[in-house]
Amino acid sequence: MKYLLLIDDIWSAKTWGDIRNCLPVENKKRSRIIVTSRFQAVGAACSPVGATNLLHTVNFLNAAESKNLVKQSVHESKSSKESEKVQDKVLEEILKICGGLPLAIVSMAGHVACNPSKPSDHWHNVCRSLFPESVTALSLDGVTRILDFCYNDLPGDLKTCALYLSMFPKGSKISMKRLTRRLTAEGFVSEKQGLTEEEVAETYFNQLMRRKLIRPVEHNSNGKVKTFLVHDMVLEYIVSKSSEENFITVVGGHWMMPPPSNKVRRLSMQSSGSKHENMTKNINLSQVRSVTVFGSLKQLPFHSFNNGIIQVLDLEGWKGLKEKHLKNHICKMLMLKYLSLRRTEIAKIPKKIVKLEYLETLDIRETHVEELPKSVEKLKRISSILGGNKNPRKGLRLPQEKIKEPKKSTLAQKNMEGMKALRVLSGIEIDRESTAVNGLHQMIGLKKLAIYKLRIKKGDKIFTQLHSAITYLFSCGLQTLAINDEGSYFINSLDSMSAPPRYLIALELSGMLEKPPTWISKLHTLSKLTLSLTVLRTDTFKLLQDLPSLFSLTFSLSAAKQKQDKIKDILEKNKSDSGGEIIVPAGFPSLKLLRFFAPLVPKLGFGDNAMPELEMIQLQFEAFEGLFGIDTLENLREVHLRVNGLVSEITRFLVKDLKNYTTDKLKVIVDVNA
Incomplete structure (x- = not known):
């Protein structure tokens, strides 16, 4: 086996020795290992005996490079012309104390740019106090002094x-x-x-x-x-600094911190294996208010915590979580406000979660949880419920009524009144059996609604209920709506709303959309728009061309294999209706990002004065018919093409031709996934 390994930032020769013991002794196939370290002694230990030519020292920036970096950093950080006046007077002072070290240069430059009102004499005194004697090459202690100054000067x-x-x-x-x-x-x-x-x-x-x-x-x-x-x-x-101020206690992980002398308030457990299982032994955890887990711990010291004071429990990615932990420990943390179980193996949320009456955020994305218990409706302070999985599309079912009486929707509406504080409801699924849709009317503070799966039919009662609920939420201030429609007519029915949403900032309509809602052209606050590729036509661009705040526009479609032929027929008809080529007209005054994600991206052309602020185009496809007129886009900086699967000769030729547009100003990047 031939390999190339990059091992970054080794702190000790012993660590390198442990790594080296895991690698093959012989190197017959000319494999290579690159090791970086901030310590000369570690570098020497990594080099074979007598092989001094393998040890490379990173040089400090020279005078010209340092000057360019400090100018660039000040320019990126400044927020007014006043800071530009300051920079000419203090650049030389900064460069004198930073000794050509990039981190020191950008830190000081950013700090100066954020304090434009301070005179040059102030910065001269700062530099003199930090380094009374001239500096040629900055040591680690010198960097710490600069970071200490930047930190202490923060509000x-x-x-x-x-x-x-x-x-x-x-x-x-x-x-x-x-x-x-x-x-x-x-x-x-x-x-x-x-x-x-x-x-x-x-x-x-x-x-x-x-x-x-x-x-x-x-x-x-x-x-x-x-x-x-x-x-x-x-x-x-x-x-x-955090350890010194007893703000956060980090155990395990990369940093070798001394054990805390005081009671721990916030605990970050970072591990990579079983050797860290007892890392909290002999540490007083009775005052812990925040617990976060990173790595592959097998167990947590639940019994050492005071359940009555924990406010944040972040277990994202922890594979050791069991349902018993939720029932026996987590649901007893009565002051808990933030609970993240994202990417854990948990499959069910217990009814006892109702005891967490202060809970504000429940994150169960990318878990096996398919439905919330009804007790969730009684959480009066819950503001964010995050569930489901974008890839593959899996949705979280809202609490269901298990009754047969005709008035079940009225009961659902009454029971959901406890969720009036909800601001974000993301990743849900709605089908013909859902009974909680009418309860959406009670979520008058909702700012974001994301429906990952929608499986209803036009004649269903729930179809009318959902349409009414979304119309009402629009009037209450809904800012983000995302709907993935798997075949119902629902997203097409949105065009029938009598008045446009007044507060919408982001809109995503995925599925077999026939035409965009005409009221989109009146959304003056809309900054992010995603539409199904099925509406990629010239008249769609004309509908959107005058939107003043539109920052990003995406056309997307992930069609199942059995629908590929139907999608191609739709795209061919769209192209035919647009005269054989889809033209982007003049307009789109604020658009900076244009994206197309689909099996087939048809022929696209840009007219004069189209998208004057556009900076990036992203395309992901299996077949591609060409992109023309990009030379008219004066602010375009990058075209990113991601090609999926084996492509035809025509697509390969068009991609290769597009790469010829690469210049110092414009990058055309191609990724091929076979």
Whole structure:
């Protein structure tokens, strides 16, 4: 077997020795191992005796590279022209103390850009206090001094958010929504000046990004940050600071932290095997208010916790969770506000969950739970219920009435009154037997409704009930609606609503959509729109071209094999109705992202003045008929093609031809999945 291994950031020669013992002794097939470390001694231990040419030291940035990086960092972080005035006076001071180390440069540059009102004399004094003597190459201690200064200068709310990041393991992508819900549950984020908790948290983490303490990794299709990373050295500093302030206690994982001397408040258990099973032994866990598990622990010290004070329990991905843990321990955590069982093996939520009267978030996505118990309806503070699975499409059934009386829908409506605090209901399934649909009328505070599976027929009573409920929720302020329709006429019936939704920000209609609702053209607040590829026609683009806030537009269809021929017939008719080529007309003043996900993407062309702000096009397909006129898109930066399966010669030729558009300004990226 031939292999190439990259082992990043080894801290000790002993660790390398343990890894080396697991690798083949002989290397007859010329395999390679690359090891990185911040310590010279570890690098020497990794090199064979006498092979000094295999040890490479990473050079610091030279003067020109450092100057370009600090200018770029200040430019990315600034929010006003005032910061631009400051940068020319302080750049040289920053470069003097950072010694060519990128982390130090971006951290200081971000900090300066976020404090534009401070005069250059202030920064001169800061640099002198940090490093009284000139610096040629920055040591680890020097980096710590800079991080310490940047942390201590943060406002109190930002300090709390920064410290909270120590909860997550090194190198993990942190979900913004997961983090926001947790911070809200612990009382660190609350509504302020008309902003929701999520919007307040977003401003906090935007500040940390501007200060270069965290780095965005993934963005949602609406342009907002979905996940981010914390630089290893920044996280090491935060973990140390968090331990010092007894804010979060990290046990196991990468960091070798001393055992806590005080009672633990928030516990992050990070492990990769059985050797960490007893890592909480001799630690007082009676005051723990937040528990988070990462890795492959076999068991948790449930008996050591005080169930009466735990507010956050995040078990995402923990495969050791059993139904007995829910019944005997979790349902006794009476103050619990945030409960995540995502990606666990749990299959049933017990009726005893009704005891968690303070519960705000219940996350059971990607589990085996198919239906919620009726007792959930009595949770008066529940604001987010997250269930189902997007791939494959599996939905979560709402609590069902098990009675035969004619007035069962009225009873369902009455029983669901306890869920008036609900803001997010995501991943549900509705079929002809569902009895809880009328209860949707009671969820007057609902902001997001995502139906993963819809299996009803036009003549069904529930069809009318669901149509009425969604119309009513629109009038109450529903901002996000997503419906995956597996064959009913329901998504086509939405066009019959008498008035357009006034507050809609995101809309997703998947399935055999015949035409988009005409009221879409009046949605001035709509920023994210996903439609079935079955409506990909020139007249659809004309319907959408004047939407002022539309940021992303997606046409998507994942048709079953037996429907492939029908879908192709629909697409051929659409193309024929559009004169043989689907043309994107002038307009779309704010659109930055355009996506097509389908077995077949027909011939597309861009007219003059179409999508002037468009930055990215993403296409995922098995067959492709061409993309023309992209040279007219002045702000286009990337075209990403993902080809699924074996493609025809024509598709291969068109993809190759499109790659010729690659320039310094525009990247055309092709991924082929055979």
